Amino acid sequence: MKDKKRSRVTLQQVAEHAGVSRATASLIVRGSSKISEKTRKKVLESMRELGYVYDRVAANLRSQRSSTVGLIITDIANPFFSELLIGVHQELEKEGYTVLLGTTFDSDAKQDRLLSTMLEHRVGGVILCPVSDSSKETIDRIKQWDIPIIHAVRELSEVNCDYVGIDYKIGAQMAVGHLIRKGHRRIAFLGGSSESSAWQERKRGYCTALKQAGLDIDESLFIENAVTREGGKASLQQALRHSNPPTAAFCFNDLVAFGVMQGIKDMGLTPGKDMAVVGFDDVQEASISTPSLTTVSSFARLIGQHAADLLHQRIVNINRERQRIILQPELVVRGSS
Amino acid sequence: MKDKKRSRVTLQQVAEHAGVSRATASLIVRGSSKISEKTRKKVLESMRELGYVYDRVAANLRSQRSSTVGLIITDIANPFFSELLIGVHQELEKEGYTVLLGTTFDSDAKQDRLLSTMLEHRVGGVILCPVSDSSKETIDRIKQWDIPIIHAVRELSEVNCDYVGIDYKIGAQMAVGHLIRKGHRRIAFLGGSSESSAWQERKRGYCTALKQAGLDIDESLFIENAVTREGGKASLQQALRHSNPPTAAFCFNDLVAFGVMQGIKDMGLTPGKDMAVVGFDDVQEASISTPSLTTVSSFARLIGQHAADLLHQRIVNINRERQRIILQPELVVRGSS
DNA sequence: CTGAAAGCGCTTACAG
DNA sequence: CTGAAAGCGCTTACAG
Numbered sequence: 001m002k003d004k005k006r007s008r009v010t011l012q013q014v015a016e017h018a019g020v021s022r023a024t025a026s027l028i029v030r031g032s033s034k035i036s037e038k039t040r041k042k043v044l045e046s047m048r049e050l051g052y053v054y055d056r057v058a059a060n061l062r063s064q065r066s067s068t069v070g071l072i073i074t075d076i077a078n079p080f081f082s083e084l085l086i087g088v089h090q091e092l093e094k095e096g097y098t099v100l101l102g103t104t105f106d107s108d109a110k111q112d113r114l115l116s117t118m119l120e121h122r123v124g125g126v127i128l129c130p131v132s133d134s135s136k137e138t139i140d141r142i143k144q145w146d147i148p149i150i151h152a153v154r155e156l157s158e159v160n161c162d163y164v165g166i167d168y169k170i171g172a173q174m175a176v177g178h179l180i181r182k183g184h185r186r187i188a189f190l191g192g193s194s195e196s197s198a199w200q201e202r203k204r205g206y207c208t209a210l211k212q213a214g215l216d217i218d219e220s221l222f223i224e225n226a227v228t229r230e231g232g233k234a235s236l237q238q239a240l241r242h243s244n245p246p247t248a249a250f251c252f253n254d255l256v257a258f259g260v261m262q263g264i265k266d267m268g269l270t271p272g273k274d275m276a277v278v279g280f281d282d283v284q285e286a287s288i289s290t291p292s293l294t295t296v297s298s299f300a301r302l303i304g305q306h307a308a309d310l311l312h313q314r315i316v317n318i319n320r321e322r323q324r325i326i327l328q329p330e331l332v333v334r335g336s337s
Numbered sequence: 338m339k340d341k342k343r344s345r346v347t348l349q350q351v352a353e354h355a356g357v358s359r360a361t362a363s364l365i366v367r368g369s370s371k372i373s374e375k376t377r378k379k380v381l382e383s384m385r386e387l388g389y390v391y392d393r394v395a396a397n398l399r400s401q402r403s404s405t406v407g408l409i410i411t412d413i414a415n416p417f418f419s420e421l422l423i424g425v426h427q428e429l430e431k432e433g434y435t436v437l438l439g440t441t442f443d444s445d446a447k448q449d450r451l452l453s454t455m456l457e458h459r460v461g462g463v464i465l466c467p468v469s470d471s472s473k474e475t476i477d478r479i480k481q482w483d484i485p486i487i488h489a490v491r492e493l494s495e496v497n498c499d500y501v502g503i504d505y506k507i508g509a510q511m512a513v514g515h516l517i518r519k520g521h522r523r524i525a526f527l528g529g530s531s532e533s534s535a536w537q538e539r540k541r542g543y544c545t546a547l548k549q550a551g552l553d554i555d556e557s558l559f560i561e562n563a564v565t566r567e568g569g570k571a572s573l574q575q576a577l578r579h580s581n582p583p584t585a586a587f588c589f590n591d592l593v594a595f596g597v598m599q600g601i602k603d604m605g606l607t608p609g610k611d612m613a614v615v616g617f618d619d620v621q622e623a624s625i626s627t628p629s630l631t632t633v634s635s636f637a638r639l640i641g642q643h644a645a646d647l648l649h650q651r652i653v654n655i656n657r658e659r660q661r662i663i664l665q666p667e668l669v670v671r672g673s674s
Numbered sequence: 675c676t677g678a679a680a681g682c683g684c685t686t687a688c689a690g
Numbered sequence: 691c692t693g694a695a696a697g698c699g700c701t702t703a704c705a706g
Contacts, residue, residue, distance in 0.1 A: 010683060021692045026685065035691080051481075056457040058398055058683035062698050068437075068458070076419050076426075077621075085413055089440060098454055100405075101438045103426060117435055120393040121405070144388075229621070258625050284414075284566070288595055290627030347699060358676045363701065372675080395699035399682050 009052045018046035029054055066124030069097045069311060072114050073129045074106045075227070078255055079283040080300045081129070084152070087304020088127060095312050097124070106131045106193075106227070112138050119147070125315050127307045129153040132196030148314040152307040155197045162314060164306040164325040168198055168280075171296040171329035172205025175278045176250050178294070178331060180213045184248035184276060188221045190235040190260055192252030199224075199252065202280070206250060221246055225256075232259025233266075240267070247275060248337070254279035254286050254295055261289065261336065276337040291335030299327050346389045355383035366391055403461030406434045406648060409451050410466045411443045412564070415592055416620035417637045418466070421489070424641020425464060432649050434461070443468045443530075443564070449475050456484070462652050464644045466490040469533035469564075485651040489644040492534045499651060501643040501662040505535055505617075508633040508666035509542025512615045513587050515631070515668060517550045521585035521613060525558045527572040527597055529589030536561075536589065539617070543587060558583055562593075569596025570603075577604070584612060585674070591616035591623050594630055598673065613674040619667075628672030636664050 015025040020039060027035055028043045046052075056067055071088055073081045089099060100123060102114035111131045115138070118126055125148035132154065139158050142149065151163045179187050189206055192199040203222065210217055223238050225231035232251060236259070239246055251257035257279030261271040271277050272291040279286060282297035306325050313320060352362040357376060365372055365380045383389075393404055408425055410418045422438070429436060437460060439451035448468050452475070455463055462485035469491065476495050479486065488500045516524050526543055529536040540559065547554055560575050562568035569588060573596070576583055588594035594616030598608040608614050609628040616623060619634035643662050650657060 008683080012683080023685085023693075024691065027691090030685090039691080053453075053456045055459065055683050057394055057459045058698090059685070060698090061395055061398060061700090062683080062685045064685095064698070076422055077416075079414075079416065079419075082413050082416075082419055085438075086440070089413075089438075098437055098439075098458055100435050101422075101426075102435075103423070116390075119390045121435055122392065122394045262625065285622040285625065288599065288622070288627065289625050290629075292627075345699080349699080360677075360701090361675065364675090367701090376675080392699050395682090396701070397682090398684090399699080399701045401682070401701095 008055065009050045011052070014043065014046050014050055014052050017050060018043045060122065066122050067097060068100055068121065068123045070100045070102065070118035070123040070126040072102045072104060072111065072118070072126065074104050074131055076103050078227070079285065080253065080281045080298070083283070083300035084304035087301035088308045091305045091308030092312070104131050108133060108135045108138055112141070115141065123147070125149060125311045127152055127311055130156050132193040132199070148311060148318060150307050150311045150314065152303055153198065157197060160322060162310045162323050164303055164310060166298045166303065166327040166329050168201035169205040169208070171280060171298065172202035172250065173209045174329065174331040175280065175296050176206045176209035177212070178333065179248045179250065179276055179278060179337060180209060180215070182248070182276060182337060185215060186218070186221065186244065186246040187248045187250055188223060188239045188246035190223050190239060190249050190251050191225050191231050191256030192227055193224055194222075202252065227252055227256060229255055229259035229262065232256035233263040236260045236263035249275065249277050251277065251279050254281045254283045254293060257293055257295070258285070258289060261293070272336040278337050282332050286332070287334070294334045294337040295332055297330045297332055302327060345392065346387045348389070351380065351383050351387055351389050354387060355380045397459065403459050404434060405437055405458065405460045407437045407439065407455035407460040407463040409439045409441060409448065409455070409463060411441050411468055413440050415564070416622065417590065417618045417635070420620070420637035421641035424638035425645045428642045428645030429649070441468050445470060445472045445475055449478070452478065460484070462486065462648045464489055464648055467493050469530040469536070485648060485655060487644050487648045487651065489640055490535065494534060497659060499647045499660050501640055501647060502535070503635045503640070503664040503666050505538035506542040506545070508617060508635065509539040509587065510546045511666065511668040512617065512633050513543045513546035514549070515670065516585045516587065516613055516615060516674060517546060517552070519585070519613060519674060522552060523555070523558065523581065523583040524585045524587055525560060525576045525583035527560050527576060527586050527588050528562050528568050528593030529564055530561055539589065564589055564593060566592055566596035566599065569593035570600040573597045573600035586612065586614050588614065588616050591618045591620045591630060591632055594632065595622070595626060598626065598630070609673040615674050619669055623669075624671070631671045631674040632669055634667045634669055639664060
């Protein structure tokens with residue numbers, strides 16, 4: 001038996017209780033300064049007595065505004081995204097937004113559904129970390145999208161949007177350059193999907209580093225796989241079946257690197273000794289793993305803050321110039337290389 | 338210059354375009370079966386042509402329903418909560434809910450604000466992981482709360498709510514019992530706040546284990562601190578200043594344990610050798626840290642799934658009997674003890 | 675299936 | 691400051 005819920009106290013009822021008009025009560029909840037302190041107090045008192053709760057949904061509907069914002073990430077289990085999420089929340093809460101969160105797990109279909117859901121909920125804008133192989137349909141949809149959207153972490157090259165990410169190319173170049181200086185000549189690039197801009201840019205950095213050292217590029221050392229621990233482990237196993245196996249691994253990110261290190265250990269070998277491993281992101285566990293992980297810091301929280309800030313700016317002024325923020329990565333050398 | 342946005346296509350416009358009544362169009366978006374296949378197709382075609390987007394906010398306002406649900410956690414940077422979040426999302430998306438996420442960082446004021454925000458956004462219900470020292474005001478508020486609320490992870494004993502958590506007492510008892518069997522007699526309990534039910538239950542388990550072994554309890558070995566790596570490190574340092582220092586540490590959770598292990602390393606000692614460390618939660622990094630961490634598995638994802646399920650049930654039937662789900666923990670022995 | 679009306683809880687705009 | 695009216699985009703209920 002579904003009970004009819006005790007219905008909400010309305011602004012109307014508050015106004016009646018306080019003996020003012022609905023318009024006045026409305027001005028007060030919105031913090032207008034045009035109301036005398038005396039009436040303001042009286043009305044606020046009535047609200048407290050009646051247990052009034054402002055109905056932001058109704059207000060937004062009427063005024064065609066929005067107080068929510070969507071955040072779509074690919075994997076909440078990746079600490080990189082937890083950090084990014086914290087950054088986004090920090091910034092947006094300041095501005096009074098509430099965040100609708102969605103996770104795609106890198107599925108295009110899921111991403112599509114989430115974009116729809118966000119629209120249906122009238123979000124004021126969306127921060128999107130696109131899945132690596134976004135379909136043409138999705139991209140077309142985003143192009144026609146008429147509410148503010150900011151891309152973060154990965155960029156869809158066909159779409160002209162605000163974007164914030166880091167310079168993956170330079171990061172990869174630093175990581176691979178480091179391995180070369182350590183004497184490695186056969187360096188695998190493990191994990192990730194070649195569909196994503198983040199992968200392509202890392203590859204460019206990888207290639208630049210090899211060219212600068214006068215080394216040839218062996219494409220058979222690029223082994224794509226899921227961006228997870230499991231994917232890392234699997235890609236390592238594949239790398240070791242190579243007729244001329246690599247002596248070092250540059251991993252798509254730290255999560256992949258942890259899987260790779262686990263795989264190395266599983267074979268009775270020692271990461272950092274029998275095989276060098278470098279990650280990407282510098283998540284917190286990178287410093288506490290065994291061995292500690294050499295990696296490239298990608299400032300997830302900062303990316304989140306910037307994305308939130310760009311979104312807010314875009315909501316305030318839909319026509320402002322397009323902005324791209326590219327943060328500079330840093331190499332953190334530890335025990336695994 | 339704020340541009341007036343291109344306004345939404347309304348159901349009215351769709352109806353006109355398809356040559357049907359608004360009522361019919363409304364029935365179709367809601368998936369009624371009372372409409373002939375022919376008209377249904379025609380209307381869906383019009384929607385596609387016009388780029389119609391269902392306005393769930395308006396629909397919810399009119400029908401006094403809600404398609405959102407609030408989730409309030411204490412710390413998204415803790416992998417335990419990331420896992421819980423995944424569980425919640427998995428369950429609730431099946432039912433078509435969208436999740437509003439809030440993080441309290443264990444601040445009562447923040448929690449209070451988040452509860453208000455959720456109410457103002459007309460959520461259909463809330464899953465709350467209460468902060469450890471929720472104020473009396475907050476508790477009173479929750480008691481009078483008239484929308485479904487599920488408590489997870491921590492329980493406010495004064496509030497009669499659905500709850501899902503694990504049996505912390507048994508978990509702690511297993512962990513401490515393990516340390517005793519390893520020969521430890523002075524075991525510190527590090528991190529967490531004695532205000533929280535999760536802490537109190539762990540303490541009870543700790544005490545039971547000692548009593549069973551015929552050992553005395555030394556309250557000076559209970560060292561409270563923040564539930565973070567930093568808090569863990571600080572509590573370890575305090576423990577080592579003890580005139581009769583402990584030889585083992587039972588940590589409030591894995592995060593604290595990582596900090597404790599870091600602290601041990603910083604002193605030039607080796608965790609697992611010079612001092613045994615046991616955590617709680619079994620987050621993913623527990624298996625890859627150095628040394629790998631002995632810990633108690635607390636099934637975060639499962640907790641999230643159960644909480645979501647309880648909430649859904651409660652929304653469907655506000656009067657159903659109160660339910661408490663207590664999962665049984667498991668001890669995972671690794672290198673740190 | 676249609677059509678006209680009312681209403682969810684708010685904001686807006688305007689005359690007083 | 692008030693009061694009356696209209697409207698945001700839907701759903702509901704009802705007579706036909």
